[in-house]
Amino acid sequence: MDFFEITNDPLDVGAIARRVVPANCGATITLDGYVRQFTKGRETLHLVYEAYEPMALKEMEKLIAKARERFEIENVGIVHRLGKLEIGETSVVVTVAAPHRRAAFEACEWLIKELKRTVPIWKKEVYRGGEIWIEGEPAIKN
């Protein structure tokens, strides 16, 4: 029941989260990541996301497998959007259902941290007066 997807379409966070609900769980923890308007005082106009799609999907699948080894979780869903996103639009949803909510919180937080570190997706920030591809921390060892 896990899923990991990349799409150009708007994300319905509530509907995505509902896809992980199993019969023996009582809570789902969901991260809704969206385009923030202000970052350190600079105003973003919009973002453009791009992915190395087949590798990104493989990395998401690996992340979910690792999360299952680390945490007692039932179902995981990850969906990332690509293309041009306006302020406030959802770029990523990570949703986790677990029998105990502690594990769901931990797994959700771990998954978004690792996704930002390992999944080959990039964002270009378009601000008033310019644009720049954001480069993350080069934490992956070559």
Place this chain on the structure above:
Amino acid sequence: MDFFEITNDPLDVGAIARRVVPANCGATITLDGYVRQFTKGRETLHLVYEAYEPMALKEMEKLIAKARERFEIENVGIVHRLGKLEIGETSVVVTVAAPHRRAAFEACEWLIKELKRTVPIWKKEVYRGGEIWIEGEPAIKN
């Protein structure tokens, strides 16, 4: 921009979470609590929630104030549903937006733990062959 509500109507988790989104945040963490079908092997048919409404709202307000002291968070929303809930229906939503997602995860987890301990709401579990008011841990000092 915080809110805390009690309602008899179905909860739209995605819409509730969207009400806490501020301009300087990039992520919202949401707990969607729903009626689980199986608890320790026993099958639930449905739940009935009841509240001491004015006191429950006061306690929710206090929780949010305490969370703001403890965590660097921007907005909090808590909505609890009352009445008869079928399997899988959402009973409670706790949603937190923060500039840094660590604080949002921590605050969301703390809020649901404290809500379950202090807010005067009770659930009756109706299972095959009987029904029982669930009594929590009597952690509040009289």
Place this chain on the structure above:
Amino acid sequence: MKVQVLFFGATADETGEREIEFSLAENTNANQAFAEIVEKFPRLKNHKLLFAVNQEYASGGEIVKGGDELAVFTAVSGG
């Protein structure tokens, strides 16, 4: 003096009441008031109870006043 006493969930089932008027002597504190309520509804002793005065958890020493809203309920189980 008279106070209102509210029951919820299990305590409403045990007492058969959701709200009653209850008579107390002047200068009764919360501990004494709730002891009297439990004496009147002994089936409440089947439960670990929580008490509130005017929509706040009671610490026990509060002096109850006429017209106050008291509540008797079991440990909460929302969420």
Place this chain on the structure above:
Amino acid sequence: MKVQVLFFGATADETGEREIEFSLAENTNANQAFAEIVEKFPRLKNHKLLFAVNQEYASGGEIVKGGDELAVFTAVSGG
């Protein structure tokens, strides 16, 4: 032998390419292959780069084979 080399985001902008065919000697390892690619597109040196071979992060010692899919990109920034 020929390999495909993909660029994304900043590395696509720096090279002006999104996908090229690239010639390598037989038995070239990933470190050597990526060094040659960076030599051909020196503006890539403005960035901290990550490398992949066949959609897996490269550790460097992998022997590259004809037809392999290589990729050169900056540290990821999704989410």
